[in-house]
Amino acid sequence: MTGTSLDTQEIDAPNSRPADEMLGEPLRAAPSLHDGLVAALRDYIVEGNLADGARIPERLLCEKFGISRTPLREALKVLAAEGLIDLLPNRGARVRAFSDEDLRELFDVMGGLEALAGRLACERISDEEITEIEQVHHEMYRFYLRRDMHGYFQRNQEIHRLIVEAAGNATLNATYASFAGRIRRVRYAANLDKERDRWGEAMREHEAILDALRRRAGSELSDIMFQHLRNKRKAAQHQSDAQTSERSAPS
Amino acid sequence: MTGTSLDTQEIDAPNSRPADEMLGEPLRAAPSLHDGLVAALRDYIVEGNLADGARIPERLLCEKFGISRTPLREALKVLAAEGLIDLLPNRGARVRAFSDEDLRELFDVMGGLEALAGRLACERISDEEITEIEQVHHEMYRFYLRRDMHGYFQRNQEIHRLIVEAAGNATLNATYASFAGRIRRVRYAANLDKERDRWGEAMREHEAILDALRRRAGSELSDIMFQHLRNKRKAAQHQSDAQTSERSAPS
DNA sequence: AAGCTAAAAAATGAATGCAAAAACTGCGAA
DNA sequence: TTCGCAGTTTTTGCATTCATTTTTTAGCTT
Numbered sequence: 001m002t003g004t005s006l007d008t009q010e011i012d013a014p015n016s017r018p019a020d021e022m023l024g025e026p027l028r029a030a031p032s033l034h035d036g037l038v039a040a041l042r043d044y045i046v047e048g049n050l051a052d053g054a055r056i057p058e059r060l061l062c063e064k065f066g067i068s069r070t071p072l073r074e075a076l077k078v079l080a081a082e083g084l085i086d087l088l089p090n091r092g093a094r095v096r097a098f099s100d101e102d103l104r105e106l107f108d109v110m111g112g113l114e115a116l117a118g119r120l121a122c123e124r125i126s127d128e129e130i131t132e133i134e135q136v137h138h139e140m141y142r143f144y145l146r147r148d149m150h151g152y153f154q155r156n157q158e159i160h161r162l163i164v165e166a167a168g169n170a171t172l173n174a175t176y177a178s179f180a181g182r183i184r185r186v187r188y189a190a191n192l193d194k195e196r197d198r199w200g201e202a203m204r205e206h207e208a209i210l211d212a213l214r215r216r217a218g219s220e221l222s223d224i225m226f227q228h229l230r231n232k233r234k235a236a237q238h239q240s241d242a243q244t245s246e247r248s249a250p251s
Numbered sequence: 252m253t254g255t256s257l258d259t260q261e262i263d264a265p266n267s268r269p270a271d272e273m274l275g276e277p278l279r280a281a282p283s284l285h286d287g288l289v290a291a292l293r294d295y296i297v298e299g300n301l302a303d304g305a306r307i308p309e310r311l312l313c314e315k316f317g318i319s320r321t322p323l324r325e326a327l328k329v330l331a332a333e334g335l336i337d338l339l340p341n342r343g344a345r346v347r348a349f350s351d352e353d354l355r356e357l358f359d360v361m362g363g364l365e366a367l368a369g370r371l372a373c374e375r376i377s378d379e380e381i382t383e384i385e386q387v388h389h390e391m392y393r394f395y396l397r398r399d400m401h402g403y404f405q406r407n408q409e410i411h412r413l414i415v416e417a418a419g420n421a422t423l424n425a426t427y428a429s430f431a432g433r434i435r436r437v438r439y440a441a442n443l444d445k446e447r448d449r450w451g452e453a454m455r456e457h458e459a460i461l462d463a464l465r466r467r468a469g470s471e472l473s474d475i476m477f478q479h480l481r482n483k484r485k486a487a488q489h490q491s492d493a494q495t496s497e498r499s500a501p502s
Numbered sequence: 503a504a505g506c507t508a509a510a511a512a513a514t515g516a517a518t519g520c521a522a523a524a525a526c527t528g529c530g531a532a
Numbered sequence: 533t534t535c536g537c538a539g540t541t542t543t544t545g546c547a548t549t550c551a552t553t554t555t556t557t558a559g560c561t562t
Contacts, residue, residue, distance in 0.1 A: 034515075035328070035338075058543075068517045070321065073545085074328045077286070081329045083422075087286075090523055090544060105422040112367025112423070119477065120359060171334075171356040172363070175426070219474045226370065226473075285545080309513075319547045324515085341514060341553055 037065065038075045045084055045095060046185050056085065056093040083182055098186060104233065106183055111229030113176045114160065115222040118209070120167035122218035130213060133162050137210055144203055152199070159206065163213070163225075198235040205231065288316065289326045296335055296346060297436050307336065307344040334433055349437060355484065357434055362480030364427045365411060366473040369460070371418035373469035381464060384413050388461055395454055403450070410457065414464070414476075449486040456482065 041061070050056060062072050080087040086094050098106070140155035164176050205228045212221035292312070301307060313323050331338040337345050349357070391406035415427050456479045463472035 038332075069544090070516055070518090074325050077325045078328050078332045081289075081332050083425075092524095092544070102422070105420045108371060108420055109367065109422050109426060112363060112370070115367065115473070116360065116363025116477075119363075169356045169359055171353070171360050174334075175360060222366070222473065222477075223470045226367075320514090321546055321548090343514070343554095 034067075034071055035075065035078070037067065037071055038078050040065065041072075041075050042079060042082075042084065042181065045079070046181060048185060050095045052095055053097045054095050056095065058092070082178060098182075100237070103183075103186060103236070106179060107229055107233035107236070110176075110179050110183065111226040111233075113172065113179065114164065114229055115226040117164040117167040117169075117172060117176070118213070118221035118225040119218040120169055120172070121163050122213065122216040122221055124168050125166045125213065125216070129162070129166050130210075133159055133166075133213070134210060136162065137206060140206070141203065144199060156202070156206075159209075163209075198231075201231065202228075285318075285322055286326065286329070288318065288322055289329050291316065292323075292326050293330060293333075293335065293432065296330070297432060299436060301346045303346055304348045305346050307346065309343070333429060335436075349433075351488070354434075354437060354487070357430060358480055358484035358487070361427075361430050361434065362477040362484075364423065364430065365415065365480055366477040368415040368418040368420075368423060368427070369464070369472035369476040370469040371420055371423070372414050373464065373467040373472055375419050376417045376464065376467075380413070380417050381461075384410055384417075384464070385461060387413065388457060391457070392454065395450060407453070407457075410460075414460075449482075452482065453479075 044050070044061075056076070058069055058072055058076075062069055065072065076085065076087065076093050079085050080093065084096055086096050088094065136155050136158050140152055140159065143149075143151035143155060164173055167173070205224065208224050209221065209228065212224055295301070307327070309320055309323055309327075313320055316323065327336065327338065327344050330336050331344065335347055337347050339345065387406050387409050391403055391410065394400075394402035394406060415424055418424070456475065459475050460472065460479065463475055
């Protein structure tokens with residue numbers, strides 16, 4: 001599977017916003033430069049193509065992406081700043097291995113960001129947006145009844161994304177996306193088939209979220225969102241523990 | 252003043268943690284590489300040496316820091332990822348100009364992070380840590396009585412920093428620091444001499460913060476912290492407006 | 503003189519080259 | 533066999549170089 005080399009093509013593609021300055025736009029963030037490479041590399045790592053503490057061979061990636069070392073190194077620096085990889089002086093880049101403590105922290109920060117999103121969303125969300133979220137919620141509920149994990153998770157994510165968007169804060173949105181990216185690598189593995197008990201609980205929590213949102217009870221929603229993430233974390237942790245003990249004691 | 256060239260010396264200096272891997276440490280974030288350059292550049296920009304939307308001349312900075320373009324460009328990429336500068340394809344880097352909307356967003360995100368910090372702090376803070384914060388609070392109060400703005404602000408910042416630290420979440424801490432850095436450039440200018448009315452209010456809010464902290468009322472403290480930042484934002488905004496109208500109508 | 507076009511100059515993005523640092527290899531000693 | 537060590541190979545970090553793109557400048561037309 002050398003599909004990655006194709007991605008390189010796509011990198012240059014979205015270069016298409018030349019009229020920005022005409023519009024009085026104060027020329028915001030780089031519309032798109034070869035840092036599309038950053039996105040490509042990020043995906044490459046997030047998708048788990050590289051083992052956890054694995055060394056990242058510049059050479060190999062250069063070939064894979066068809067570029068020279070200079071832009072690749074720039075991308076690595078950015079990814080390191082994002083916390084996705086570790087950069088060791090004279091010793092190259094490694095995929096960052098998240099410890100349990102790191103995950104605990106990440107979940108809490110995500111919880112804090114979602115709590116904020118909920119609070120802000122209550123201040124400005126429109127009835128239409130709420131209706132949209134409710135629809136996705138009902139879709140999710142159907143997947144829940146069918147025990148369709150994949151669909152369920154997808155709607156779940158969607159709801160959280162919609163709430164963050166409803167907050168109407170681009171900075172928050174970007175930050176949230178960044179953290180979500182960091183966790184995704186883990187969540188990939190932790191897509192609990194077991195812990196189905198959590199499902200019902202999560203559904204109830206989501207109903208509480210919708211309720212608070214409808215009432216525009218910002219501070220209350222903030223609490224619920226944080227607790228929701230806390231519970232998510234506990235479930236993930238529980239599952240992680242289970243996996244570990246499975247490995248150490250394979251009957 | 253060409254003192255900046257001296258900074259280049261200091262950059263390489265703190266390279267002194269070679270025994271890390273011996274200690275079973277999983278080799279965390281780059282202990283220190285020439286990305287000290289990133290820190291130097293960040294400071295250089297934050298301190299306001301470059302005008303707001305000003306173009307950042309690679310050439311000039313290379314000379315200033317005594318390095319070639321390659322490492323400088325790497326640093327610029329990182330700073331762009333942090334949101335401190337804008338990178339425009341083929342058109343170089345510019346100091347990012349924060350719009351009022353950007354500031355509004357930044358303040359809210361800071362508020363969200365501090366709300367989270369307060370919540371987490373309530374879960375784990377020790378009586379000793381609370382005592383420490385109380386002490387700084389009393390110092391701050393003395394500066395308040397003396398109308399010593401500088402001392403007051405310093406303690407104020409210190410208290411917020413202590414609360415974030417008390418949260419015991421390194422990820423949160425790093426994120427908070429990053430955002431604080433982004434705002435610092437603005438706060439530099441917005442060090443309101445006027446708006447003294449805000450002082451008393453802020454003092455009262457800080458007392459409420461301490462009270463909630465003592466009672467370990469996480470959710471409540473979370474609310475207070477967010478509102479505290481909201482009020483701060485409003486004060487800053489008000490002042491910014493005042494300055495603007497002053498400029499446009501200088502009677 | 504104002505406006506437009508074209509050439510020159512400068513700056514950017516990326517590739518290559520080179521010195522220094524790490525990792526690896528094979529050999530010999532305990 | 534295991535450990536240590538010198539020599540080789542690989543990799544990293546940075547400087548330099550090259551091709552484009554942008555910006556500036558000069559000249560020409562109206």
